[in-house]
Amino acid sequence: MGERNSGNARLIDVELDETVGRAAPDIEHERAVAIFDLVEENRFHPVGDEAGGPYRLKISLVDARLVLNVTRESGEAVVTHILSLTPFRRIVKDYFLICESYYQAIRSATPSQIEAIDMGRRGLHNEGSQTLMDRLAGKIDVDFDTARRLFTLVCVLHWRG
Template identity: 55%
Template sequence: MSGPHRLSAVDLDEASLPSATAEIEHARRVAIFDLVEQNSFTPAGAEGGPYQLKLSLQDSRLAMDITGPAYRKGHLLSLTPLKTVIRDYLMICDSYYEALRGSSASQIESVDMGRRGLHNEGAEAMKARLEGKVEVDHETARRLFTLVCALWRRG
């Protein structure tokens, strides 16, 4: 997607990243790639992008550093309202990866439906946390939620 209000780069603070399995690392890379390829990202008060976003965790809060042409702003967001959905999403992702290793197609599909439902719930919670700071569409919120989970995961 091209346009003035979009992300052109997303970085995760390496110091914030916990160790990761191959599946988790793959999810991080895919989420960043997909996010940069197609997104809608409009910071409040910004005249136009594109923007660069750096995400990190600071004392269990999400730090978002946004820069763009004539725009630079940071936000520190409490993740307390997202803790339950993050924890549930990470647990079901673990179940999904385990199911891929030897469950039937119907079991994998069942776990995947739950995973997608929690992912959508997390995206809506992410949009709510960003309200008044950054306007994003649903798909952008989903990818941001994936990255928050990647930062949150503890190994």
């Protein structure tokens, strides 16, 4: 338990495998920002790993599944978890729709309309983050803010431009 609360229960690097594929430059920028934000501040500890981190995370997509390959700073393998993306499909689709509405509203809507749409957008993002935390429960210990940053990255993996 002490390890989870120490400065070593964190990610120091996140890499997207070539299976994720490349996207348009603006989407690649969003991916880079999402990775930067995640590495900048996170709590990440594979359950049962007594040796501790810090950790590196390599994300890949295999057969519509999210593969999270966790290694130590040295490159030594810790664990690999495979998560189905099915529980995220509706949330990600709805999130993209509301983000599109939000960006349209910024151009012409009243501040109260923009605020209402933004509240909905944040609510969906929170729902996706909680779903991710639930899917990682018993596998990887993350706090809610880290789950939010990881969910942002899951969303950016779906953007095709």
